[in-house]
Amino acid sequence: MAAPNNPVRSITIVGGGTAGWMTAAVLSQWLSKVKIRLVESEEIGTIGVGEATIPHIRNYFALAGIELRDVLEHSMATFKMGIQFVDWGAPGEAYIHGFGKIGRDMLWLHPHQLWLAARARDPGRVKSFDHYSLNCLAALENRFAFADARNPQSPLADLDYAYHFDASLIARLLRTKSEERGVERVEGKIVDVTKADDGSIASVTLADGRTVDGDFFVDCSGMRALLIGGALGVDYEDWSQWLLCDRAQAVPCESVSPLTPYTRATARTAGWQWRIPLQHRIGNGHVYASSLMSDDAAADVLLANLDGKPLADPRPVRFQPGRRVRVWEKNVLAVGLSAGFLEPLESTSIHLIQTAVHRLLALFPAEGISQADVDEFNLQARIEMEDVRDFVIAHYKVTRRSGEPFWDYVREMPVPDTLAERLDLFRSSGRFFKHQAAELFAEESWVQVLIGQGLDMRADPVTQFVDDDALFGFLDDLADVIGDVARDLPDHAAVIESLLKGAAPQAAPVAPPRMNFTINYP
Ligand code: FAD
Incomplete structure (x- = not known):
């Protein structure tokens, strides 16, 4: 390994799933003087799920030198404006968690505060909260457009999006880009790991006897965590007391029309089901608590709730919610599932790969590994993961479903103090602070x-x-403007088709309205 003041000049990435190739594509783009090798095993394969993202993924693609057109064409991607949650609060209810800003602030009062106040004064005069967000309303109408930055007063400025993509195709695209930039791919199954005297990793040995060394190793070996867990023995903190789901059944099915620009997450009796629309198929999965539902029953629920004909048999995936207590140890950085996994809700795992790669660049040991850098990395990774954990847990904790052991448990369970405090602040005043x-x-x-x-x-x-006049006037105006604009946006499938034919991504072809509120605020 690179000792203090020994510069890192070679990196070996162990594993070629989404994490391995995402890491390789960015490092090869920015660290041209570093030799990068990636070892993967076709025999072992990848997890093959992980197809929904959040808007930050666009920063990743920019950093990796990958264009929007590449993503659409080579990974059969669609646009994602948010996630629709069905039956989570209570059976029969639905809402959208849309990306982007919601409406406009009234001085420092955020729109949700005005909406909460209006609902308390006269519930009959407010629409459901997603009517005040253009992303949400456009998504529900299967419409899509790029943001229009020319008029910051327009709700069109607030549009935001991520992608749904085919997991194996995106890994192939990232591999092509990485290999074009000089990443050397080594095919083979790692059967042994050799350590240096100081306990750091010196090399990995493949089944055919070849060895691959490196100054620095990125462990992208998925849940096996060959280096960080296996060779270095860094502990895994278990979070299953809050996150009961530990298994999924996944199955693709035929596409149906319309092509929806959002992920759907539907609550089920012992977990929930995802629906991710791609250009060529729909990805589906049922995530559940194995303590409360058998694999066969979970597969039956999944197959009974598909929009199109299944294209394969359901495939089981096991996972353990939690995190690696130190993701950077000696000369090994864990990225991807080896660093931890919560569960698929809110599509955060690929994002965590992205932030780990950014962070590696920001703290890159160009002059050797410094413990201060390692500690900083581990601190940021912990804060980030705990924040995501709290957000995911909140979806379970705040439910009014009852009469099902899964939902009864999560509704009543004690949650981490950080989340309990945040929920108390929300309850008392709708306030939130990062x-x-x-x-x-x-x-x-x-x-x-x-x-x-x-x-x-x-x-x-x-x-x-x-x-009252200011309050209801503001909300009515907001809902009217957003409703008018949403109806004029282009159809999601039509936008993808025109981009694939070579059209340039451009802002929504509708007149950017101004929200013209007169607010009498004391
Ligand atoms: P893997 O894909 O498992 O890759 C591991 C690699 O290591 C493979 O190339 C394998 O061959 C290699 N390897 C392992 N052992 C050896 C060995 N001995 N020798 C050589 N090579 C080896 N994330 C999202 O952001 N959005 C989602 O919608 C989403 N949905 C998910 C649904 C489920 C049910 C699960 C479980 C996860 C989901 N995720 C999602 C997470 C996402 O799938 C992962 O973060 C992502 O795929 C990265 O996985 P990985 O590359 O770390 O691991």
Whole structure:
């Protein structure tokens, strides 16, 4: 390994799933003087799921030098404007967690505060919360457009999107880009690991006897965690007391029309089911608690709830919710499933790969490994993962479903203090504050989920100073503008088709309206 003041000049990536190739594509783009090798085993294969992302993925593609057109064409991608949650708050209810900003602030009062105040004064005069977000309404109408930055007063400026993509195709695209930039791919099954005197990793040995060394290793070996867990013995912190789901059955099915620009997550009796629309198929999966449902029963539920004909048999996937207590140890950085996994809800795992790669560049041991850098990396990774954990747990904790052992448990379970405090603040005043830069989810995300799930929340008491005319006038105007604009946006499938034919990505071809509110605020 690179000792203090020994520069890292060679990196070996162990594993070629989404994590391995995402790491290789960015490192090869930015570290041209570093020799990069990636070892993977076709015999072992990849996990093959992980097809929904969040908007930050666009920064990743920019960093990796991958164009929007590449993603659409080579991974059969569609656009994702948010996630629709069905039956989570209570059976029969649905809401959207949309990306992007919601409406407009009234001075410092955020739109959800005005909505909460209006609902408390006259529930009959407010629409459901997703009517005040263009992303949500457009998604529900199967419409899509790029943001229009020319008029910041227009709700078109707030549009935001991520992608759904085919997991194996995206790994292939990333591999092509990486190999074009000089990454050497080594096919073979790792059967042994050799350590140096200081306990760091010196090389890995393949089944045919070849060895691959490196100054630095990125462990992308998935849940096997060959280096960080196996060779270095770094512990895994188990979070299954809050996250009961530990298994999934996954199956693709035929596409149906319309092509929806959002992921759907439907609550089931012992977990939930995902629906991810791609250009050529729909990805489906049923995530469940194996302590409360058998694999066969879970597969039956999945197959009974598909939109199109299944294209394969359901495939089981096991996982253990939790995190690696130190993701960087000696000369090994764990990226991807080897670093931890919560569960697929809110599509955060690929994002965590992306932030790990960014962080590696930001703390790159160009002059050797410094413990201060290692500690900083591990601190940021912990804060980030705990924040994501709390957000995911909130979806379970804040439910009004009852009479099912799974939902009864999660509704009543004690949650981490950090989440309990956040929920208390929401309940008393609808207020939210980010505490650390490494936290992922913004206020918009939290409020959409908590309002959508039906958390009993009071508005900020300051809203009492806003009179009825201003309050309802503001919300009516917002809903009208957003409703008009959403209806004029182009059809999602048509946008993809035109981009694939070579059209340039451009902002929505509708007149950018101004939201022209007159607010009498004391
Ligand atoms: P893997 O894909 O398992 O890759 C491991 C690699 O290591 C493979 O190439 C394998 O061959 C190699 N390897 C292992 N052992 C050896 C060995 N001995 N020798 C040589 N090579 C070896 N994330 C999202 O962001 N959005 C989602 O919608 C989403 N859905 C998910 C649904 C489920 C049910 C699960 C379990 C996960 C989901 N994820 C999702 C997470 C996502 O799938 C992973 O984060 C992503 O695929 C990265 O996986 P990986 O590359 O770390 O592991």
